[in-house]
Amino acid sequence: MPNLKDLKNRIASVKSTRKITKAMQMVAAAKLRRAEEAAEMARPYTEKFTDVMSTLAASVGNSPSAPALLRGTGSEDTHLLVVITAERGLCGGFNSSIVKLAKLQAAELVGKGKTVKILTVGKKGREQLRRDFGQYSVGHVDLSDIKRVGYVNAQDIARDVLARFDGGEFDVCTIFFSRFESVISQVPTAQQIIPATFDAETTESGKLSDYEPSEEGILADLLPRGVAVQIFAALLENAASEQGARMSAMDNATRNAGDMIEDLTIEYNRSRQAVITNELIEIISGAEAL
């Protein structure tokens, strides 16, 4: 049986852990609100952009003169997987679930005999992928110094991806991130960004417009931006998901710590009672022996 002193120390230590997790939960809640606001602000741009792009893409269609970013390179032998994760842990299964999805897809592609290249964004993803898929890694983007992701960060990543595409390093590019549904639910998502895909349903057909310069000229100008826009949207979704996941993980941890304190307190009280009873028995039996 652990002695009283040990129990007391453990209770104290669990109590301070609970304080920390509680504080982390509150910080995450505040950050989540900010991340959600940022995602909200970016939404009009992304929506409008996708709208215009899908209209354009539908009208240019699969004509042979369509830009490679839309049409593809004609083969799909080399895949670039951009895995976007957080820079920090302690956020439940957030990082692992994204990595798991990426691993699954990578293994499937390798199984089909395709070449896989992996670009990681965020420290945690790189750490988790290093062991099994380290040999496929072609680069890493570090965002640990950035407090709040901006469009510039997305542009930097997009520029890197596009340079690789122009250099013929890959045919298909897919990004992995977590879509923010609610505080308790974040859905790991894979989204193909090169060649660009659009929801056919959002396309408004029969909309007549003049284009300046030409339809294809605009498309050629917009497609690279589309990559940046989609990465930016993914970064924002990810930031919100990360905080949401951390918030619920820390909420759980706080509650668990509370349960543990209760159990330990009961055990502590019981042992103390036992010690007292023992002492009483000793005294009484001592007195009887006289």
Add this chain to the structure above:
Amino acid sequence: MADTMQFDLVSPERSLASHPATAVQIPAAEGDMTAMPNHAPVLTTLRPGILTVTGPDGKSEYAVTGGFAEITPEGLTVLAEGAYERHADHRAAIEAHLEEARKAASEVAGEHKDTADKFVADLVHLLDHMQ
């Protein structure tokens, strides 16, 4: 005839303006153009330049660093890469863009060289007009 149209200016990070306007002058890729209510639908890309909005409450000006604009009879939506109010305080932001564009222009060659050089020139021009 409607005498105002809906004007929206959004950048990837936030929405800068959304209000009725009577005329908007935009720096389109192939020359400035002014959009007014009931304009024929046009989709155009933008070069860096000054965007002037005339509305019922007077004029306001913004500096944009590229993007595109969609004009419909009912309104105008500008999706700018970077957009700032025309104000001396925002010079630094434009200068940062210019710095980056110069670097990018020095790296590219071939057919993209002209585009990159023009982008730099347009930014320099824009910077001259930010007082």
